[in-house]
Amino acid sequence: MHKTLTENKKAGGVHPQEYALCVFSPKVGFMRAYSFLLIGILFLLHHGAVAQQTHWPPDSLEIFVVKLGWHTAFVFPTDEISSRDWPEIERYRKYHYVYIGWGDEAFYLSTDDMLLITIRAVMIPTPAVIRVVGFYSPPATYFGPKRKLISLRLSRVQFSNLLRNIAGNFKRDEAGNVISSKEYGHTEEFFLSRNSYFFGRTCNTWIAFRLKHAGIPYTCHFNHTAGRIMRKLSQLKVAGMYYSKGKP
Numbered sequence: 001m002h003k004t005l006t007e008n009k010k011a012g013g014v015h016p017q018e019y020a021l022c023v024f025s026p027k028v029g030f031m032r033a034y035s036f037l038l039i040g041i042l043f044l045l046h047h048g049a050v051a052q053q054t055h056w057p058p059d060s061l062e063i064f065v066v067k068l069g070w071h072t073a074f075v076f077p078t079d080e081i082s083s084r085d086w087p088e089i090e091r092y093r094k095y096h097y098v099y100i101g102w103g104d105e106a107f108y109l110s111t112d113d114m115l116l117i118t119i120r121a122v123m124i125p126t127p128a129v130i131r132v133v134g135f136y137s138p139p140a141t142y143f144g145p146k147r148k149l150i151s152l153r154l155s156r157v158q159f160s161n162l163l164r165n166i167a168g169n170f171k172r173d174e175a176g177n178v179i180s181s182k183e184y185g186h187t188e189e190f191f192l193s194r195n196s197y198f199f200g201r202t203c204n205t206w207i208a209f210r211l212k213h214a215g216i217p218y219t220c221h222f223n224h225t226a227g228r229i230m231r232k233l234s235q236l237k238v239a240g241m242y243y244s245k246g247k248p
Contacts, residue, residue, distance in 0.1 A: 071103060103128060
């Protein structure tokens, strides 16, 4: 699905290092050749699919953050989620993964003029919803190669704290049940959120603050764009993989 560094050779199977050594004279030698090779590798690392060889604790758990246009959202493996942390997981237990995102209710659900909805959402606080989607395929397959996806490894305590913090963002009735806003089929649902949406609290800042409250060393200031979220997450030591077809 994603080409490795060794697959990104020049046409005819010539390795970048061999190509560089053929072009430059012996006097110029290895310094320039290795410089160009290093530049090429750095370019591939920045623009291609990278799997970092990180040694994680044996009890660490993997989650994902996915970028979908302007939005970012979490993806969790359902078999690792305890109902004590998030009771609503039982709705999605049959799936392998669950997507959890947050955003302006009208932006998600309305068919009206999206420009007006966006301006209103930025200018004044508006109702927000939590979007939950269950799916079976691995995240990289489900979202496809054009979507940007970061894998994070969390301790069990961080994993639990993150789910509990998310669960606390659902608006609930007097019996403690989540309040549905909209349902599409049996895999995708929208639930009312306790928080409102405005310029200072977007889907991206929501992601950032959830991570911070979970105990992950992440700075939350000025994280209003999906691109900035992904760039900063890719720099964390807990970032295990980074899938991308371009800049994060």
